[in-house]
Amino acid sequence: MATQTHTKPPQAVLQYRGKNFDASAVETFLYDWWDASGFFTPGPERPGEKPFVMMLPLPNVTGDLHLGHALGFGGYEDLMARWHRMRGEPTLWLPGSDHAGIIAQIVVEKELAKEGAGRKGKDSSPTLGLSRAEFLAEMWRWMDHYKPRIYKQLRMLGCSLDWTRVHFTMDPDMQRRVRIHFIRMYRKGHLYRADRIVHWCLTCQTTYSDLEALHVVRTDQLSYVRYPWAQPMPAGTPDVVVATTRPETIVADTAVAVHPDDPRWKGLIGREVLVPVSERKVKLIGDLAVDREFGTGVLKVTPGHDATDFEIGQRHGLQVLSAIDTRGFMTPAAGPLAGLDRDTARTAMIERLKEKGLLVRQEPITHNVGIHDRCETVDEPLVMKQWWMKMAPLAKPAIEAVRRGAVRIVPKYQEKIYFEWMENIRDWPVSRQIWWGHSIPVWYCTDCNEIVVPDEDAPDPTACPKCRSTELRQDPDVLDTWFSSALWPHSTLGWPEQTPDLARFYPGSVLETGYDILFFWVARMLMMGIENMGDIPFQTVYLHGLVTTERRKMSKSKGNVVSPVGMIEEHGADALRYALVNGIAAGADSEFSEGKLENGRRFVNKLWNAGRFGLAQLEARPSALTGPIDVAPTGPDLTEADRWILSRTEATVEDLTRLLEQYQFGEYATALQQFVWTELADFYIELAKPQRRPAGSLDAAVRTLAYVLDRVLRLAHPSIPFVTETLALQLWAHGRTSDDAPSLVVSAWPKPGARDAGLEDRFGLAIEVIRRIRERRQEADLDPRTKVQVALGGDAAPLQPFAEIIASLTGAEVRFGGGEGAPTLVRAVEVRVDVPREAATDRARLEKELADALVLLEKTRVLLGSEFATKAPAPVIARERAKLAEREAAVASLRSELAKA
């Protein structure tokens, strides 16, 4: 990357030699160096380039990272960003944080309470004393404290974010963009102001949207209350009895409703009853929303305090009475209950009903109750004037974009959930009655009630354009925090100006986040991106699963949130990042466990030590390196083992590249570990040790090690950047690479080189033979230092070149052909391990092997004798036939041995 001004790598990293990898010794040095060197900033635009662009799912500014963030940011997103960057794509991963509206306000209010201040004029405030302007000044003061804090945590995770482009949703320029967006949406008629029933939080003193309402199961008293007929009725007319959990709202009833087809009530619809206590006459109406099965089949209709009832009320033109105010106290409209809080009012109402003989009975009921997701206060539905966004027209093209494949959701089944929600989308209440947030660019004229919305980039209005009055009052509300984050993919790049960044980086490539904010954020970004840009904001949505504890989603309210910060400090970011991703399928939830973290730590350490071994060999023979490290070594001095690990390395390059292309990050991590630990460390490094090398091949081992390490470090870097970079810098100090990369961050992702599939297969057979010999030794309970004779017979010719390797790894003397003792079979190879065994035991083992072999042979025979032989695909049949031959040979061999025994 041409223009980057990288400095020399930190000495502390170059010199770090710990026997066990101590991440804390290198992490901060490396991150600061990467950042300062500009590695995370895309270089200048090149013609024909295909940039990789991702937006960080902006964390709440006052929040702490939790494991879900560690999984998303560190596990998947940084992995993708680093991988694409290494593939040569100019990569922009844009960081930022969300002002988090009500959450941040609550956090800071608590801080201020400690200092003895708070919001003025709100009774719910911890303390009094601050004007709105003073309070906002305090908010900004606290932002200076929280912003570096959350950004520091992102850096700890190793996220390769472009900090030169960091944004905060409340930055002045972002406020301007939000204001322009609001004005445009208003002029287009997408935003409107209306009296509707909304969720109201008595604690937070604000409205909130359906998405922010949670439901919990609770047991309450269900009271059956009789509403006397308002006029004399014929004998035998049933009593009107409603069942309610909220008797205090009876005073705001403006109808009672039954199902229009309910035979019990059919003829009575239109008659009137008396609302208990308030003695008001209301009609019995018929509405389809009524459930005939529930209670008595009669519903009390309270449009002012229940969402269903509000809708019924609208259909029937019912009056809306508000009996509860925004602080939860009964209003004058509540008559005798006026002034009581809602809980006291409930008890009082029950007492009055009892006195009047209208309380029929009470019984416990278990039902769902809505609560505010931020504070868990029980929802108080109220009718209020709010700003709403009309969603259906915006949803349409966003649905279409996914349907026609312009936007792809991974895993695919999440698309169904997306469609389901988008097709039934409801209007979005966007105003909030708090102070911290984007203000609404709307003024109301005190004199003529005109609504004044200024032009884009116009100053705040000072006079009413209609009546010239200067008595203008700005809407005191602020916008839902998701209103600004919905614009994130284009607002951060400069919209509405046609900036170079916007032209170059919009639309983005991938949006990675947890599936739990699909609606909150992803869907809204799609809608606003299409609306404002005329184009989708990203091509792929990758949704990861939840990190659970005891099978449950982590959430603050459950108190089961685990912090990754301590884990990073203790085990290193690499270990954590790797542990979270390893072995987890796309989109699957995963239970966090210490065991995973431990495995991650050990894997990182394993790689570190494999690297240390390689470096030590290189230091011992510095002249061995003749060309660039990353050019595959050749030459007659390469051993079979060298050529094998080289071929396996290329195979691993192929596999891992494919897995990443398919978003199979869990499999990528597992395959990486398999290769590094088993093939590289347990087999190759053992064979690369000088004491095991044939004379004259020591340099070849060094060259091979250096090359394989270089490949592996590149392959592993996207997931475990710190340990790989530490090793790469030290490795590259010994010689150059063909890409001359100053850092793995900006090095080239390997392209697979030539493989020798035949060699891989033959070496694989040798490994199987080695394992069988070890097994026989173990069975025989031999002292490990004892040399044994091993004779390889049958079809052992392919193993000739590996005789030394087999001998070296099993402590055996290997001969071909002949040999004493009964064989054990590995594919078509007869392995005779000459161990002192009694004939009887030996015979028993042969008999068991034969029995097993016969079972397998029979299985294959039956299969090939069935319809399989005519209906299965040819290659599958061919494989089975080959197996048949192998198994027949095995049986024959065992039989002849048994005859001799």
Next chain:
RNA sequence: GGACCCGUGGCUCAGCGGUUAGAGCACUCGGUUCACAUCCGAGGGGUCGCUGGUUCGAAUCCAGCCGGGUCCACCA
């Protein structure tokens, strides 16, 4: 109430139509401390939730049921 996901060895998870179903942890046994206060080697352990169906062939596809989870929803 609806939708979706999951149910595979003691634990955490892969595999999602074709060899004797894999990995890590845990467990048993045997070594080692010469890259790895560790590591190496070997082993035991699974009727792939249940019941049907489709198929030459099902852990894998379909249906129903049971259990767990998540989301959506106006049952008072």
